[in-house]
Amino acid sequence: MKATQRLAWHYIRQWLFISIALLISVVVAFSWIVDRIMALDMNRNFVNHGFENLVDSISIRNGQLQWDEQLMMQVKASGGWLQIADSSGRVLHEFFVPEDVPKKYKVGELVSYMQRKVPFTYDVYAYLRAIGDYEIMLIYGVKPEEEQLLDAWLEDSEQAKPMLKQANAWVQLMGAEGEELKSWNKPKGVEANMSPYELVLRAGYEDRYGERVDLKYIANSGNTWILRMPYTALDAEPYVIMAGLHLYSETQIWMVGIGAAVLSMLVLFVIMAWWESSRIGRPLAHFMRWAEAMSNHQYEEPRNIAGKYPSLNRKGRLKRNYRIYSDVWQALRTLSERLQQSENEREKHERLREQWLTGLTHDLKTPLSSIIGYAHLLNASEYKWNEAERLEFTTFIQQKAERMDELIQDLNLTYQLKSNALPMDRMEIEMNEWLSSIVHELLPVPADVENAGAKLVFNPHTQPIMLNIDVRYFVRAIENVCMNAWIHNEPGTTVTVSIQQDEAGTTILVKDDGRGMDEQAQHNLFQRYYRGTSTDTTDRGSGLGMAITKQLIEAHEGEVSVQSCVGLGTTIRFYFPRN
Incomplete structure (x- = not known):
C-alpha cells in the first residue's frame, strides 16, 4: 500500500474515532442533562414528579x-x-422517618392527616398500589425548614440556637x-413591633420581603412566636448538585x-x-533532519542520544x-546508500584521476x-652529425611526438564520448569478412608491446x-x-577473436590465455584513469583505452562485460541485441 493510501486510511480511522468519541460525549451529556432535569423536577415537587416514578419502581421478588x-x-x-404500609395501615418499610411519625395508622388517622382534619407536623400524601395479591400504601411526608427550626426552638431553645445561627434565623x-x-439573634434595624396586617403580608409574600416566616400562636396567652430567616429565590427553589455546584x-x-x-x-x-x-510530526521531523544531514554529506540515518535509530x-x-x-523511509534509505556509494565512487574517481594525471604527466x-x-643534440654547433645520425634522431623524435599525439587524442575522444558529441558515420558491414581483415591488419603484433611471440x-x-x-x-x-591483452600479459600470449549470433543478438568475444584478473581489476577495468600496470612497466597505455572501448560499444547500442579468473585468462564480451 502506498504512503498516500496509508495516510488516507489513517485519517479516515482518526476522524471516525473522533466522530464516535464526540457522539458518545454528546449522548452522555444529553443523558446527564435529562437525568438532572428530572431530578430537579422531583426535588421541586416530589409528589407530582417523583412520587409516581417511585411507586412504579416498586415490585415484589421472591416475596x-x-x-x-x-x-x-x-x-x-x-x-x-x-x-x-400494607392495607391494614401497618408500616412495612420506612425511610428518613422522624420519631414523631406513627408506625401504625388507625382507620381514619392517615386520611385526617392528609386532609388536615387534625394537627400534624408534616404535610402528608399517600399513593395506593396493587401488586398481584398485595395492596400497599406509599406515604410521603415533608416539613418546611423554617417550621422545623421553630419547633426545635420551642422544644429546647438552647439546643436550637446553633441550628438557628447556622441558618441566619432569628x-x-x-x-x-x-x-x-x-x-434572639435579631439583626439590627429590624422593627420591634408588628401589626396583624404586616404579619399577613410577610407570611404570604416571602419573595417581596426577602424573608421566610413561620409562627406559633399561643391561644391561652394570646402571644405569638415568630421565626424569620433570610429568603432568596434560590433558597425557595429546589436544586441538584453536580461536582459541588448547586x-x-x-x-x-x-x-x-x-x-x-x-x-x-x-x-x-x-x-x-x-x-x-x-x-x-515526529517521523517528518526525523526525515527533515536526515535530509539536512545528507545535504552536509552525512548520509547515515541520524541517531538519537542513546545512539540508536529513532x-x-x-x-x-x-x-x-x-x-x-515506510515508502518515504525506504526511499531515504536507498537515497542515502546511493549517495554514500556515489561519494565513495567520487573519492575513488578522484584518486584514480590523480594517479592518471601523474601517469599521464610521466607519459x-x-x-x-x-x-x-x-633537439638540443641536433642544434648543438660543436657536434657534426652525419645524415644517418640525423635520420635516427628525427625518427625517434617523430615516434615520441606521435605517442604524445595519441595520448592527447585519447583524452579528447573520451570527453567527446562522455558528452555525446562524437559524430558517428555508421553503415551496414558484414562482420566475418571485416573482422578477418582487421585481424590481419593488426598482425604482426607490434614490437613495442613487449610481448614477444604473441x-x-x-x-x-x-x-x-x-x-x-x-x-x-x-x-x-x-x-x-x-593491445590491452598483449601489454598486460606475459610474452607469447594468444588473443582469440570470435563472433557468434543467435535470435537474441550478436556477440563478439576477445579472449586471451594470459594471467587473468582478480575481482578488483575486473571491477575497475572500464573505469577512466585506471591502469593495470604502473607507468614504470611500460609507456604504453593512457588509462583511457578500456573506458573508451566501453563508451564506443555503448555508442553502437551494445554492451560490454568481462569474465576472468587469475591464471586462466580473460574474455571481453561485446553484445549487440537484435533491434
Whole structure:
C-alpha cells in the first residue's frame, strides 16, 4: 500500500474515532442533562414528579419488596420521608422517618392527616398500589425548614440556637397587640413591633420581603412566636448538585451539560493533536533532519542520544508511527546508500584521476624530454652529425611526438564520448569478412608491446552477420582490447577473436590465455584513469583505452562485460541485441 493510501486510511480511522468519541460525549451529556432535569423536577415537587416514578419502581421478588435506591435518595433530597404500609395501615418499610411519625395508622388517622382534619407536623400524601395479591400504601411526608427550626426552638431553645445561627434565623415573641416581648439573634434595624396586617403580608409574600416566616400562636396567652430567616429565590427553589455546584434551573443544567461536552471535546482535540504530532510530526521531523544531514554529506540515518535509530524498535523493525511513511523511509534509505556509494565512487574517481594525471604527466614528460634532448643534440654547433645520425634522431623524435599525439587524442575522444558529441558515420558491414581483415591488419603484433611471440587468431561464424557500425571507432575498440591483452600479459600470449549470433543478438568475444584478473581489476577495468600496470612497466597505455572501448560499444547500442579468473585468462564480451 502506498504512503498516500496509508495516510488516507489513517485519517479516515482518526476522524471516525473522533466522530464516535464526540457522539458518545454528546449522548452522555444529553443523558446527564435529562437525568438532572428530572431530578430537579422531583426535588421541586416530589409528589407530582417523583412520587409516581417511585411507586412504579416498586415490585415484589421472591416475596420481598424491591425499589429503586436512586429514587429513594430523591426522597431525602426533597427534605421529606417515606413509609411503605400494607392495607391494614401497618408500616412495612420506612425511610428518613422522624420519631414523631406513627408506625401504625388507625382507620381514619392517615386520611385526617392528609386532609388536615387534625394537627400534624408534616404535610402528608399517600399513593395506593396493587401488586398481584398485595395492596400497599406509599406515604410521603415533608416539613418546611423554617417550621422545623421553630419547633426545635420551642422544644429546647438552647439546643436550637446553633441550628438557628447556622441558618441566619432569628425569633421574636410578640404580644397580643403586636409588641415585641423578647427576641434572639435579631439583626439590627429590624422593627420591634408588628401589626396583624404586616404579619399577613410577610407570611404570604416571602419573595417581596426577602424573608421566610413561620409562627406559633399561643391561644391561652394570646402571644405569638415568630421565626424569620433570610429568603432568596434560590433558597425557595429546589436544586441538584453536580461536582459541588448547586443547580437551580434547567438553564443552568443545560449550560453545565453543554460546557462539560465542549470541555471534553477540547480535551479530546488536545489529546488527538498531541497524538497526531507524535505519530505524524515526529517521523517528518526525523526525515527533515536526515535530509539536512545528507545535504552536509552525512548520509547515515541520524541517531538519537542513546545512539540508536529513532525509526527502528529493538527488533530492528520500523516503529508503528513510522510505518505510515515506510515508502518515504525506504526511499531515504536507498537515497542515502546511493549517495554514500556515489561519494565513495567520487573519492575513488578522484584518486584514480590523480594517479592518471601523474601517469599521464610521466607519459607526456618522458617522450617530451627525449624530444627536447634530441633537439638540443641536433642544434648543438660543436657536434657534426652525419645524415644517418640525423635520420635516427628525427625518427625517434617523430615516434615520441606521435605517442604524445595519441595520448592527447585519447583524452579528447573520451570527453567527446562522455558528452555525446562524437559524430558517428555508421553503415551496414558484414562482420566475418571485416573482422578477418582487421585481424590481419593488426598482425604482426607490434614490437613495442613487449610481448614477444604473441598471436592473434580469428574464428568466423558459419553464416554472414550484418552489423550497423562506424568502422573508424569499431576498429579502435577491437584494437584497444587486443593491445590491452598483449601489454598486460606475459610474452607469447594468444588473443582469440570470435563472433557468434543467435535470435537474441550478436556477440563478439576477445579472449586471451594470459594471467587473468582478480575481482578488483575486473571491477575497475572500464573505469577512466585506471591502469593495470604502473607507468614504470611500460609507456604504453593512457588509462583511457578500456573506458573508451566501453563508451564506443555503448555508442553502437551494445554492451560490454568481462569474465576472468587469475591464471586462466580473460574474455571481453561485446553484445549487440537484435533491434
